[in-house]
Amino acid sequence: xxxxxxxxxxxxxxxxxxxxxxxxxxxxxxxxxxxxxxxxxxxxxxxxxxxxxxxxxxxxxxxxxxxxxxxxxxxxxxxxxxxxxxxxxxxxxxxxxxxxxxxxxxxxxxxxxxxxxxxxxxxxxxxxxxxxxxxxxxxxxxxxxxxxxxxxxxxxxxxxxxxxxxxxxxxxxxxxxxxxxxxxxxxxxxxxxxxxxxxxxxxxxxxxxxxxxxxxxxxxxxxxxxxxxxxxxxxxxxxxxxxxxxxxxxxxxxxx
Ligand code: 4FN
Numbered sequence: 468x469x470x471x472x473x474x475x476x477x478x479x480x481x482x483x484x485x486x487x488x489x490x491x492x493x494x495x496x497x498x499x500x501x502x503x504x505x506x507x508x509x510x511x512x513x514x515x516x517x518x519x520x521x522x523x524x525x526x527x528x529x530x531x532x533x534x535x536x537x538x539x540x541x542x543x544x545x546x547x548x549x550x551x552x553x554x555x556x557x558x559x560x561x562x563x564x565x566x567x568x569x570x571x572x573x574x575x576x577x578x579x580x581x582x583x584x585x586x587x588x589x590x591x592x593x594x595x596x597x598x599x600x601x602x603x604x605x606x607x608x609x610x611x612x613x614x615x616x617x618x619x620x621x622x623x624x625x626x627x628x629x630x631x632x633x634x635x636x637x638x639x640x641x642x643x644x645x646x647x648x649x650x651x652x653x654x655x656x657x658x659x660x661x662x663x664x665x666x667x668x669x670x671x672x673x674x675x676x677x678x679x680x681x682x683x684x685x686x687x688x689x690x691x692x693x694x695x696x697x698x699x700x701x702x703x704x705x706x707x708x709x710x711x712x713x714x715x716x717x718x719x720x721x722x723x
Pocket of ligand 1: 553554555579580581582583584597598599600601602603604605606607610611
């Protein structure tokens with residue numbers, strides 16, 4: 468997979484490329500990535516990349532000519548690349564979008580700054596618009612990092628098998644169970660006993676229950692979209708029975 472980011476601030480990405488998983492993926496050749504400076508494609512004496520908006524108002528807009536030149540230049544070496552504009556107006560990014568994108572060969576991301584980019588670029592130079600969520604950002608760069616991080620780890624070979632993308636519970640639509648490491652007792656709180664038992668079947672069972680209950684309590688919306696395994700539905704049923712028994716007991720108490 469090759470990622471190209473078109474931005475006014477390519478320096479923002481230098482430490483990102485050098486970081487952990489992305490860095491190893493780059494070194495091992497699973498992905499390649501580059502940041503392209505829009506300013507390098509501004510041909511006037513001052514290398515202007517932005518201008519005042521037609522119709523007035525405050526703020527600046529990224530000019531179309533240098534941005535178009537940057538996109539064309541990148542596409543010369545990547546004619547089949549998908550060009551994605553990062554914008555709050557885009558399709559909402561999530562794990563299923565990440566999975567779709569991991570199947571692409573080359574992706575070009577365009578980051579906005581200031582008030583945004585000229586509308587004619589949005590219309591004629593991009594294949595899609597993508598948003599990481601509903602909040603105000605000062606630029607699309609952090610959004611691109613989110614997307615590249617999430618997509619890269621889905622590319623075969625990028626993760627070791629110890630934390631392969633298939634295995635983690637979020638890829639199954641559940642939150643992660645609690646994690647514990649040494650010491651066994653920390654400031655008076657001990658690790659759940661089952662995790663010390665060495666009984667792997669019971670440990671897996673505890674982790675699944677913990678994942679399920681966390682998801683139910685913190686993010687019940689996640690349980691409405693993903694399909695649960697039979698075992699998971701059984702666990703929910705067990706809780707339902709336990710709660711029903713508690714309620715029945717309390718109602719009997721109230722009567723007597
Ligand atoms: N943001 C909203 C409404 C109006 C404007 C913004 C906003 C950066 C260039 C876009 C934001 C959020 C998620 C890119 C937000 C994203 C951006 C993203 C982004 C500078 C113009 C801007 C959604 C709060 C109603 C600034 C909300 N994912 N404008 O943030 O690029 O990718």
